[in-house]
Structures are given as structure tokens and as C-alpha cells.
Amino acid sequence: MKNSSLALNPTKTCPKPIKKLREKYADRVNSKGVLLEDTLFSSPSVAAGFATYASANGLIMWTNDTGKTLKDMKSE
Secondary structure (H helix, E strand, C coil): CCCCECCCCCCCCCCHHHHHHHHHCHHHECCCCEECCCCCCCCHHHHHHHHHCCCCCHHHHCECCCCCEHHHHHHC
């Protein structure tokens, strides 16, 4: 989402597809790592990887205001 804070540097194990996405959308991230516009991704994990500049499981990373994970919400 717009105004989200993103990691500035990739982890050593960051997947190549995530690095390519960060290159593709470089114009949407300012020098402080803030996303300048809403950006849609193909899955929660791709979005999580984009945000963390690492390999990430979006089903457990994304939570609602009460701390419930996306995985928990999907299973209900």
C-alpha cells in the first residue's frame, strides 16, 4: 500500500524474482524506502518479499489489527 515502509537492501538470500520486481518498480520507492503508490502483486508472499526485500511467507507475515494472520483468516 502507498506510504508503506520497505526494506532498502536485499538480504543475501533474496530471490532473483523479488530483486527483479524491485528493479521494475524502482520508480515507486523513494530513497527512504517508502512506497509512493499502491502496487498490486500476484500473491501475498510476493508482496511480502517485495516489502522485506527477502524471501517471505505472506500468509503468516500479513496480519490484521488484532494480529490474526492471513493464513488464519483464510482457514476460517
